[in-house]
Every structure is written in C-alpha cells, then in structure tokens.
Amino acid sequence: MAFIRATGKHRAPSRLTRKSAKAAGIAALATTGIIGATASPALAADSESVTASSTGLTQTVVSLDSTLAAQIDAQAKAQQHQAEVAAEAKAEAKRKAEAKAEAKRKAEARAKEAREAEARAARAAERARLNAFHLPVAGSHVTTGYKSGGALWSSGSHSGVDFQAASGTSVVAVGAGTVVEAGWGGAYGNNIVLRMNDGTYTQYGHLSSIGVSVGQSVTSGQQIGLSGSTGNSTGPHLHFEARTTPEYGSDMDPVAYLRAHGVQV
Template sequence: MAFTRTAGKHRRPTRAPRTTRSNANIAGIATLAASGVVAGFAAPALAATDDPRGFEDTGLRQAVAMDDQLAGQVEAQAESQQSAAEEAAAKAQAEAQARKDAARQAAETKRKAEAAAKKAKQEREAKERAAREAERKRLNTFVSPITGSYLSTGYQASSGLWSSGSHTGVDFHASSGTSVHSVGSGTVVEAGWGGAYGNNIVIKMNDGTYTQYGHLSSIGVSVGQTVTPGQQIGLSGATGNVTGPHLHFEARTSPDYGSDIDPVAYLRSHGVNI
C-alpha cells in the first residue's frame, strides 16, 4: 500500500530554528576567537547549516567585533599609560638633573665666594702687614729738625758766649717762626723755659737717648706727650742767650746738661744726611 506525504504542516522546515545563546556562551566564543581556536570551530558549524546564505547567524561576528573594539581600547589605554609613565619618568629625571645642577651651581658659587673671601683676607692682611712695616720704619727713622736748613755753628765750637767755653750742640740756621720737628720717635720730658736755652723742649727718644731743641719762639707739645719723626713740636726763635734767631739742637745720653754727644754724628748714625 502506498503512502503519500501530506503537503503543508507536516513538511520539514528548510531553516533550522535559531538557538538563543547566553552571554556566557558568547564570552566563551570570544575567548576562543582570541586564542585562534574559533576559526577551526566555527567553520564546521557554519558548514552544517542549511541557511540559504551559507551560514547561521550565531552572534560570533558581534562577539569578535566587540572583542576587537575592547582590545583596541585596552591597547590605547595601555599606550596612553605608558606614554604618561614615560613623560613622568622624563620629568622626574629632568627635575633630578635640575636639582643636581642647582646643587653643583650652589657649591661652585660657595667655593668662589670662599675663595674670594680668602683672597680678600690675604690681601687685607698683606696690606696691614705692609702698613705696620711702613709705620715701623717711619717710627724708626730720623729726620733733620729743620727741613732744608744748614749748620751755622758746629759742635764744640769755642766762644765766650757759652758758659762751658764750647758749644754743647749745633745751631741750625732758621728765621723766627720756622717749623721745628722732632728728629725721631719719643716722649716729651721737658717743655718750657730753660734759662740760657730760652724756651726749650727735651725729648727722650725710643732708643734711650735724648734730644734738645732751644731758643724757640713757641712750644707746641707738653710733658708726657709722644711724638713721631717729623712731627712739629714748636717754632724757632731767639729766646734765651742768643745773638739772633736760630735753632739750638743737642743730642744727650741723659736729660741733664753736660751729657751731650756729637749731634751731627748722632743724626748721621740714624740716616740723616747733614
């Protein structure tokens, strides 16, 4: 007996029903796609379908596309983070180098300042030593009691004008009011009237000898005062036992009359050329 196929509702559908996949299946397929396995897996599945287009829409394309987009975003984010890290590292390195340069510059500036201060100190000390040496030399030098003068009467010259019968000093030619200087450094031990010497000054010199300046018209120092070479101590005149204005100068071993020594030899021994 022959059976015939009923047309219509008992006919097998030409398209397989679409299967709904869960998000977990899609994620699994995406994972397989990323590992390269999905290529071999998908081909048979697509080949088995009798979809008129040649494959069944399983959602794989969408999963792969989403995975590619996510991978791109992750890669872009990674590159951005790497770039930011590199920029931060470069900035940190630049800042560290700047700190090193600043520290080196500060050290160099400090070194230069210290060197300049040391040099200035050395120069100052050298100037001070030179000044002290110059002052020491100045204080140890001797000068003529009257600048540019000459001797009008020599030492131990004989005459009835002197009570001892001879000249106990030398006379320097000078008109009244001529500046009279200390011949060296010392301390004034007498300043006032000296009898036949008129207004006179006696100075104890730093080397222990004494010098006397007589017949002054005025006195400019006082007892106890220290004097230096070339310092003005009075003015020449004609006070006391004189025949005219001049300066009577003596060199002595003591402040007392009668201890006189040759004043020319005395001055020359101290570098004074007369």
C-alpha cells in the same frame, strides 16, 4: 453469537498515541547526537557565524588592550622623562646657587683680606711715621759742626750742632718722645729736652718760645717751639744736641745720630 474484540494488545494504537511515540523517538535521537550529526546546512551555517563573530570580538579586545598598554607605557615614559628633566633642572639650579654662594663667599673673603691688608698698611705707615725722624728745622743745614773749638763754649768745644734758622722758625721734634725738660736752660736759653722712644735724648736750645710742657708726649715732626737767640747766642739759630742722658755732658755726634735714623743731613 456476537464476536467481541479483545481489548489490550490487539487494539490498534490511536492517532494521539502515534504522535506521542514519534515525539519520543525524536527526543531519543537528539539524545544520542544523531540529530546534531544530520543537522541541516542552515543550522550549521548559523553555528559557524556565531563562532566567527566570537573570534572577531576577541581579536578586537586584544587589539584594544595592546593599544591601551602602549599608550600607558608611552605616558609613563613621558612622565619619567619630565621627572628626569625637572630633577636635572633642580640640580642645575642648586649647582648655580652653590656656585653663586661660593663666589660671594670668595668675594667677601677677598674684600676682608683687602681691608685687613689696607689696615695693616695703614698701621705700618703710622708706625713708620711715628718712628721716622726729621730735621729739627725743615730744609735747614748745619752751620757749626759738632766738637768745633772756641772760647764761646765753656767746655772748649761745641757739644752739639747749630742749624740755620731765622727767629720764629718752627722747630719740631726729630722723633717721637716725651718732654722731660721745658724752660730756661742757662747758656741754652729757652730749651727743651725730649726722651726719645728709643731711650736716647735730644735737646733744642736758644728758642724764642716753647710750645710743650714736661710730661707731654710728642710725635715725630710735631712743632715744639720756635727758634730764637736766647741764652748764650750770637744770633738766631737752633742749637741741637743728641745725648745718652738728659744731662749736659752726655752728648754724642748729632749728625751721626740723625743719619742713623734715616735723616739726610
């Protein structure tokens, strides 16, 4: 009787089956971490090399970041410094411009004040000139005094003073005023009467010629005629009177009058 081997569990595994089982076992060991624990030195070294390389790269990146940050910070500080310098320069330029403008304003104010002072001085000088009094004949002197007695005068005394003057000598207004009489005056010959700006009157007699007319304004020292010997006169001279009115008989001391107005007689 022939013996037949039973199939199934009593059959030896084939070579392919054994290889498959070995591979499955290795996979299982890998899953449980045994292979990792018993890895060869070469594999461990490779792992450490990778770790070291990774650490060095990180350090390099950190170093680059620090350098870049320092450069950015330095650049920011430089820009800030430049901005501060520019701002200070701008402020200094503004201060200089303001100082220049202020100096110009003060100079203009001083110039204006000087011009105003000069104008005031000129006006004062003009007023002084207009209000100043002069001798009726420049450089002359009195030859016959006020109230001198004698038969030459109808009133018995001299109503004015006589100033030495050759015929044709310039006769001027002793002060500023207005002509109220200009013509023949009887015993006074050709005569002029002025109403002075202070309200008094002055009279100029025995003139050889008259250079003004009634109503005309005259300034102090202005020529109004020429001396002579017209009228009741014994020779060329100027008869000068100071009066309170334009009429004869309101006379006052001519020398005292002129001296009161600052004229040396």
